[in-house]
Amino acid sequence: MYYCESTGAGGRLIDDVAILVPQFAGIPYVLVVEDDPAILSVILLLLETENYAAIGFARSAEVMSFLEQVHLDGESRGMRLPSVILLDLMMPVLSGPELAQQLSTYPWATRIPIVVMTAQHFTSDDDYHVPGMVDLLHKPFHVGDLLRKLEPYLAYTLPAEIG
Secondary structure, eight states: OEEEOSTTOTTEEEOOHHHHHHHHBTOOEEEEEOSOHHHHHHHHHHHHHTTOEEEEESOGGGHHHHHHHIIIIIGGGTBOOOSEEEEESSOSSSOHHHHHHHHTTSTTTTTSOEEEEESSOOSSGGGSOOTTEEEEEESSOOHHHHHHHHHHHHOOOOOOOOO
16 A cells, blocks of 8 residues: 655545556656655645656555556556655664665666655765665655655656757
């Protein structure tokens, strides 16, 4: 089951990627993985307010099956893999680093950049490394900082002109 709250899905549990295709076909989106439902809801609301599409997961253990389904089935229907993953570091069952390690074993998943969120404070971004990590966001964060870290991965790519 996938928890989707952005772009009009209404906070429903989704069990089939096909349901998401009309809302996410061909557009860049953020996959947010955060175990705290309040934080997850706020992040999804902030992204939606800024006109960014997002899909959220409170249970990190469900992310791989979602991504595999999008990779195998969704792309043929027009739904792409996420443009970026916003990943909480400390989560029960499957931690952020463990999920990132799983992703790193699939060539198709290694192309997805990961922005790591954490309440832990490191002296530099190099103090903690997660496979696929392109940036680190310390909690609590300002909305502007969140958007600056995600925006480079959410720009629309215009098709090349024919002619």
